[in-house]
Amino acid sequence: MSTIAAFYGGKSILITGATGFMGKVLMEKLFRTSPDLKVIYILVRPKAGQTLQQRVFQILNSKLFEKVKEVCPNVHEKIRAIYADLNQNDFAISKEDMQELITCTNVVFHCAATVRFDDPLRHAVQLNVTATQQLLLMASQMPKLEAFIHISTAFSNCNLKHIDEVIYPCPVEPKKIIDSMEWLDDAIIDEITPKLIGDRPNTYTYTKALGEMVVQQESGNLNIAIIRPSIVGATWQEPFPGWVDNLNGPSGLIIAAGKGFLRAIKATPKAVADLIPVDTVVNLTLAVGWYTAVHRPKSTLVYHCTSGNLNPCNWGKMGFQVLASFEKIPFERAFRRPYADFTTNNFTTQYWNAVSHRAPAIIYDFYLRLTGRKPRMTKLMNRLLRTVSMLEYFINRSWEWSTYNTEMLMSELSPEDQRVFNFDVRQLNWLEYIENYVLGVKKYLLKEDMAGIPEAKQHLKRLRNIHYLFNTALFLIAWRLLIARSQMARNVWFFIMWFHFFLQAFCHQEARSDFHTAHVL
Numbered sequence: 001m002s003t004i005a006a007f008y009g010g011k012s013i014l015i016t017g018a019t020g021f022m023g024k025v026l027m028e029k030l031f032r033t034s035p036d037l038k039v040i041y042i043l044v045r046p047k048a049g050q051t052l053q054q055r056v057f058q059i060l061n062s063k064l065f066e067k068v069k070e071v072c073p074n075v076h077e078k079i080r081a082i083y084a085d086l087n088q089n090d091f092a093i094s095k096e097d098m099q100e101l102i103t104c105t106n107v108v109f110h111c112a113a114t115v116r117f118d119d120p121l122r123h124a125v126q127l128n129v130t131a132t133q134q135l136l137l138m139a140s141q142m143p144k145l146e147a148f149i150h151i152s153t154a155f156s157n158c159n160l161k162h163i164d165e166v167i168y169p170c171p172v173e174p175k176k177i178i179d180s181m182e183w184l185d186d187a188i189i190d191e192i193t194p195k196l197i198g199d200r201p202n203t204y205t206y207t208k209a210l211g212e213m214v215v216q217q218e219s220g221n222l223n224i225a226i227i228r229p230s231i232v233g234a235t236w237q238e239p240f241p242g243w244v245d246n247l248n249g250p251s252g253l254i255i256a257a258g259k260g261f262l263r264a265i266k267a268t269p270k271a272v273a274d275l276i277p278v279d280t281v282v283n284l285t286l287a288v289g290w291y292t293a294v295h296r297p298k299s300t301l302v303y304h305c306t307s308g309n310l311n312p313c314n315w316g317k318m319g320f321q322v323l324a325s326f327e328k329i330p331f332e333r334a335f336r337r338p339y340a341d342f343t344t345n346n347f348t349t350q351y352w353n354a355v356s357h358r359a360p361a362i363i364y365d366f367y368l369r370l371t372g373r374k375p376r377m378t379k380l381m382n383r384l385l386r387t388v389s390m391l392e393y394f395i396n397r398s399w400e401w402s403t404y405n406t407e408m409l410m411s412e413l414s415p416e417d418q419r420v421f422n423f424d425v426r427q428l429n430w431l432e433y434i435e436n437y438v439l440g441v442k443k444y445l446l447k448e449d450m451a452g453i454p455e456a457k458q459h460l461k462r463l464r465n466i467h468y469l470f471n472t473a474l475f476l477i478a479w480r481l482l483i484a485r486s487q488m489a490r491n492v493w494f495f496i497m498w499f500h501f502f503l504q505a506f507c508h509q510e511a512r513s514d515f516h517t518a519h520v521l
């Protein structure tokens with residue numbers, strides 16, 4: 001019997017962010033491995049026209065929870081959704097609910113956060129800092145509380161190159177930031193945001209760092225631990241490989257590449273792609289919950305949940321494998337054939353954006369207009385390129401995260417716990433993982449049927465033929481209109497062609513050699 005699973009038996013557990021990507025996998029694993037737990041309280045807000053109950057119903061009836069229902073048929077009775085909005089005072093929880101939470105909770109997992117990179121500072125502070133502070137205050141009144149686990153991010157200190165499992169101070173105290181958000185108006189906040197976030201790339205990483213400081217300052221007598229996952233991806237093994245349900249991290253880019261929208265990206269092929277499967281993060285989180293409650297470490301321990309120092313994979317290798325997976329598992333109705341060029345140069349990035357992204361979008365919109373439909377591709381492309389530009393910071397750098405605490409914890413687990421709550425990322429086979437990831441994106445995000453694969457392959461063949469046809473037609477038209485008529489035009493044409501091919505050869509060589517070296521590495 002797993003010691004960790006037994007620990008959660010009979011417990012009342014509070015999870016924030018349970019409707020999110022990680023929260024769902026956390027709940028699933030808890031129910032599956034400790035079906036005798038007492039109750040899981042989840043703080044939920046109504047969303048997109050759905051009530052709390054409808055949201056819970058949808059989660060429990062999803063594919064992710066199929067195995068749970070076999071092990072824990074009364075899962076509906078063991079989940080208690082509590083109305084809460086973390087943006088409000090006391091989370092807008094009713095008095096009765098608050099009383100129940102305070103009296104009964106044994107373990108808290110704080111997963112809720114805003115993970116948007118472009119959130120205004122006020123909103124990011126509210127959710128990632130103030131709400132954490134309020135939750136800690138609530139936790140300090142819980143007489144039965146055994147452990148409080150805070151989910152942060154490995155990128156909270158991405159302004160550093162080597163990051164240890166310690167809480168680093170921010171120049172301005174979180175309390176001062178929280179106070180200032182109350183009286184400063186939005187325009188002033190926008191103005192001071194770049195100064196406050198300093199050398200961090202966005203409000204997300206900055207407020208997650210402030211959140212950690214709050215945890216440290218307000219921990220009081222609580223048993224607290226912080227978990228810092230890197231880029232969280234689809235499931236590796238549990239409950240089945242490849243499950244993913246949102247566009248964050250690489251998932252959105254995998255779709256964009258597989259559908260042929262995104263064909264080049266500013267990324268450093270040799271930089272470490274510190275991806276970590278969501279089930280690995282959840283296993284570590286549950287192991288940390290147990291360890292913190294049972295061993296009660298004297299100080300707040302930070303655990304890095306990263307892959308780079310134990311089993312590194314780089315962006316070049318990952319991109320190569322994603323492309324290879326599209327050959328086997330093509331997405332339906334692709335806009336263009338999937339292709340990937342990684343470039344590190346600003347000039348070539350601009351060139352590819354113009355030639356490979358904007359131009360086809362404009363041509364397609366022209367075609368839509370001609371056929372009486374509403375143009376939409378240019379808008380979509382601009383949005384995609386904006387998203388890509390926000391991720392660039394993370395795909396052009398490498399970080400080193402020490403993992404002493406995580407490795408210490410692994411050595412503390414019994415062989416059975418190491419198996420049931422496996423977070424040893426050294427066992428991960430990247431090629432297999434990425435192929436399952438692409439498959440998962442197709443099945444669970446795009447909701448495409450596997451039976452459509454032959455048709456998708458056919459469609460890609462048609463696109464290749466259209467591509468050849470288009471280039472030939474373009475050449476013939478240009479020839480007919482200009483080149484055959486004047487010597488001057490011929491000279492200009494030959495120069496343009498020469499320059500174009502030279503540029504292409506240069507860009508390809510640059511990208512290919514980086515790509516190849518990265519793949520070999």
Ligand SMILES: CCCCCCCCCCCCCCCCCCCCCC(=O)SCCNC(=O)CCNC(=O)[C@H](O)C(C)(C)COP(=O)(O)OP(=O)(O)OC[C@H]1O[C@@H](n2cnc3c(N)ncnc32)[C@H](O)[C@@H]1OP(=O)(O)O
Binds near residue numbers: 391
């Ligand atoms: C040649 C190419 C080859 C490539 C092939 C190879 C690929 C492999 C290489 C891969 C490299 C990977 C790099 C990863 C680096 C990640 C680093 C993370 C590090 C930190 C990790 C963390 O610690 S932090 C967690 C991560 N944090 C995020 O990663 C949030 C980011 N992101 C946003 O900050 C906002 O996204 C941003 C961007 C502002 C846009 O914002 P935006 O407003 O323009 O767009 P939205 O996000 O609102 O969404 C636009 C449309 O997507 C719809 N949609 C949204 N979510 C949905 C959902 N869940 N399900 C269904 N649909 C959803 C939505 O409904 C919209 O649809 P519609 O237009 O129809 O309404």
Ligand SMILES: NC(=O)C1=CN([C@@H]2O[C@H](COP(=O)(O)OP(=O)(O)OC[C@H]3O[C@@H](n4cnc5c(N)ncnc54)[C@H](OP(=O)(O)O)[C@@H]3O)[C@@H](O)[C@H]2O)C=CC1
Binds near residue numbers: 018115233
């Ligand atoms: N995904 C990743 O790559 C990484 C994530 N992390 C951290 O992991 C944690 C979980 O992330 P992830 O699951 O990916 O994020 P999601 O965006 O999928 O989930 C966020 C959760 O927070 C909830 N939430 C947001 N605002 C409120 C609010 N005002 N009131 C109540 N609930 C709210 C959301 O509820 P709702 O469904 O109602 O919106 C959702 O359940 C976060 O702390 C994040 O910082 C760390 C590293 C990487």
